[in-house]
Amino acid sequence: MATIKDVAARAGVSISTVSHVLNHTRRVSEEATRNVLEAVSALNYAPNSVARSLKVNRTRTLGLLVTASTNPFFAEVVKGVEDYAFSQGYSLILCNTENQFERQRHYLRMLMEKRVDGLLVMCTDLDEAIQELMRSYQHVPQVVMDWGGSSDFANVINDNARNGAYLAARYLLQMGHRHIACISGQLHKATTQLRLDGVRDALAELDLSLADDLIFEGDYESQSGFDAMQQILALPQRPTAVFAFDDPMAMGALCAAHLAGVKVPDDLSIMGYDDTELARFTSPPLTTINHPKAELGKTAVELLMARIRNKELATESLTVKPELVVRQSVAAPRR
CATH class of the missing domain: 3.40.50.2300 (Response regulator)
Known part of the structure; x- marks a missing residue:
């Protein structure tokens, strides 16, 4: 497996220059940038994301706990979350909890161990035990969706x-x-x-x-x-x-x-x-x-990104606006 040293040698630049090109941390000449990218492609080089995350204290990964990803509503919100997260350069770890406390607790701990930058939780209810567990991780920005409550440690989007x-x-x-x-x-x-x-x-x-x-x-x-x-x-x-x-x-x-x-x-x-x-x-x-599902997912990620950038931001609650959609399954009753 190619290393950053191999890339630097092939491109004829220093290791630090390779790092600046890949991480966009400093301006590098067009020629050096082109040489580095050609070397990365030729060597099929993949940066060590774990090592990088330890160095910069950021993984560019989000965790999402969902009650049931097979439910059409949840599935469509998950798509909205994933699409927007991807557009912002973030990966998503999806955890299906089936509304079971043991699974919720297991996945929460796993996501914290993986050092996710932020946590999204989508469920219709959160019992006190899981709320307390989430509160213990409040150093990680959190957004809760589709929940009719408020929170002192997470942003909440209510479904109205x-x-x-x-x-x-x-x-x-x-x-x-x-x-x-x-x-x-x-x-x-x-x-x-x-x-x-x-x-x-x-x-x-x-x-x-x-x-x-x-x-x-x-x-x-x-x-x-x-x-x-x-x-x-x-x-x-x-x-x-x-x-x-x-x-x-x-x-x-x-x-x-x-x-x-x-x-x-x-x-x-x-x-x-x-x-x-x-x-x-x-x-x-x-x-x-x-129930505006794509909007719900996008708004949740936007809120989370804002908290990731500035963890001092106060938590807030937002409410989405439901709308009637008239099709053909309702008619006036027969007399």
């Missing part, structure tokens, strides 16, 4: 879940629906409760309320949406609309309705949340709430 759910429920009400069922996420999750509050806010404007027996607990995955819809279709008095708290559950609900011979939206309207890429390609295309 209450407002997003309010927009969804208000649209269903404007279309004439009064008997609305919800397929929620896990009821112990803060995000789920915020979305339920948003539904209740919209109903309250018409002096209506959300009955407990119209809340069907899911887990933000397609199978739970399918199972919940089967329960809904078996009700003696079927609701005219179903609001699923994310697109995968809405897609599961669409599938269950189709297999039962229920036409959407003629017989039953279905609303999703997140506006994932696949929402445009369901049958019918899914009416949903857009």
Whole structure:
């Protein structure tokens, strides 16, 4: 394997000149720069990133903890993070935690051992134990995404879940629906409760309320949406609309309705949340709430970069703006 000495010898320059060319730390003549780059290419030279990071105390690497990278919403945010990080010359280490504390703790420690320059955490909830562990690493800049809380040690980007759910429920009400069922996420999750509050806010404007027996607990995955819809279709008095708290559950609900011979939206309207890429390609295309995923990822990296450059910056909380996306899975109820 070629060394920096080999590059210097082939280019006919000093080792320090090679270092300046590769690290852009000092102006080098065009001829010397060209000779160094030609030598690097000819020798297939790869700098020792570990040694360099120890010297400059920077690895140009970011860590990302995500609840489930297979979930379409998380996957699209991860793409936004990775694209922007790459454009800024940073590599990304992705860790899929499945919302399990032991995995979260393991990956956090691993990322700290690898001396990442900054940490991104994307999840719907952070329990106190993992918050305390993150706080113990607060010397490393951190940004938390998609979490309805605040923090004294990390920047936080809130998903505005209450407002997003309010927009969804208000649209269903404007279309004439009064008997609305919800397929929620896990009821112990803060995000789920915020979305339920948003539904209740919209109903309250018409002096209506959300009955407990119209809340069907899911887990933000397609199978739970399918199972919940089967329960809904078996009700003696079927609701005219179903609001699923994310697109995968809405897609599961669409599938269950189709297999039962229920036409959407003629017989039953279905609303999703997140506006994932696949929402445009369901049958019918899914009416949903857009959660700006690429913007979320880009903003998170921008915040993190700012903290990396200046660790004295105060932490702050930002809130994204959800928007209604009208497609073809919602219609006025039949009289």
